[in-house]
């Protein structure tokens with residue numbers, strides 16, 4: 001075991017312990033209640049309470065003056081949003097704070113954006129400038145990352161703690177300002193990118209419209225389907241256990257198992273375990289934008305009796321393909337077209353959690369998360385049947401032969417390549433062993449006072465990264481092949497910042513043309529991806545399972561160091577790095 005691994009182990013430990021500090025709830029003197037209009041709504045609530053279903057948010061008795069999480073009444077997109085090539089600047093303000101909520105019926109402290117869960121929707125046109133002033137009212141540092149945004153020329157707006165910025169200190173703000181790539185459109189999301197904070201609720205949808213999107217005009221309405229797994233306690237405490245010698249407290253899960261991820265307590269559709277409803281109109285084509293904002297769980301999504309036509313994967317428009325179920329791993333997005341042309345009534349919407357891929361099982365977890373879709377009738381509890389097709393046992397992506405881009409994008413020939421190996425290893429340190437994640441021999445540890453972007457903006461090609469950073473530097477624009485070998489038995493959803501990539505091959509050696517930003521690396525398998533190193537900055541490539549990234553499963557690509565030195569990094573970025581105190585360890 002090398003010195004650097006030992007060093008990173010103990011740092012991981014102290015980081016986890018720091019992250020677990022108990023902190024007070026910020027009080028706003030207000031409790032928000034959701035408003036239910038109409039007698040039908042009132043009857044539904046009374047029935048739900050009587051049946052003990054619990055509509056989740058807002059219904060539990062709460063004393064006093066804590067802020068209470070609210071949820072949007074509708075996840076239908078506003079059809080009056082003007083989709084246009086004319087660009088504008090759109091402003092948002094995000095207040096990040098602690099609040100109390102009960103998405104699955106169990107009340108807990110959560111981390112939220114503007115007291116909403118999931119967070120507010122960002123809706124823009126391609127080419128728009130976006131300005132989001134993020135105000136941190138948490139007791140710890142935080143950042144917000146815009147998952148899938150290319151950030152060409154604005155690496156310092158990528159929101160990655162320890163890579164593109166320091167955590168925003170408590171009480172301070174960071175203004176994210178960037179231009180949406182004019183050729184990018186589709187379904188995206190945003191989330192905290194500091195330690196496991198997003199697991200506690202800091203996430204929301206980010207939709208880019210464009211009249212140039214090939215599937216534009218092929219649907220009448222749009223709705224969001226946000227899937228997430230959910231824990232009934234703060235992630236910081238679970239992370240401390242996960243990274244400890246003993247592992248997660250096994251008493252609930254049939255024994256001790258060091259290195260096993262904490263299994264979630266529930267699953268949510270649009271922020272609720274039960275009671276989410278899609279109230280649609282008959283005989284329309286709905287574009288459902290499905291986003292997995294979870295931490296560990298792959299979902300299998302379906303709607304009883306309705307065939308889904310898959311038309312988008314991670315911002316790439318696809319040649320439509322009909323399916324009954326869509327597998328969606330952490331951080332991935334799909335759009336499907338659903339036509340409301342069956343018998344009027346209510347249908348089950350299913351997000352089935354693929355718990356067979358957990359290392360620990362949670363006997364109290366209900367893996368079938370249901371919502372109700374209704375059209376042409378008043379909503380009732382559906383008694384519709386699930387599709388009978390078997391569900392695959394491994395947590396893999398939608399068959400890649402189904403991912404055919406509408407606009408052919410043939411990959412150029414590669415000019416450079418590198419091969420890496422990922423694994424989990426027990427590391428020895430004072431006080432016991434710890435299971436950390438490695439890419440080659442590096443377990444990533446975030447430097448929250450000196451992010452790699454700042455280092456490279458000073459030293460350029462000469463930058464000497466510390467032993468906790470695995471950085472592949474490309475000083476020229478190359479067509480780069482990355483081959484990732486998985487020495488672990490589980491599948492891992494890997495995401496690359498700042499680029500889209502072609503999937504060049506995987507496991508069985510097949511050639512695949514798919515283009516996306518998050519793909520699943522099969523257990524004991526391999527994938528090869530290809531991308532162009534033309535975006536100056538430091539870009540994370542990591543497993544999006546929150547626990548794994550916190551255990552170190554991250555490497556970086558540095559494109560064009562000399563151009564990195566020319567980036568116009570705002571002075572508040574480095575100012576905030578000098579304001580990190582020992583107590584603020586956000587990653």
Ligand code: C2O
Pocket residue numbers: 145147160191193331495497540542544
């Ligand atoms: Cu969705 Cu590095 O993140």
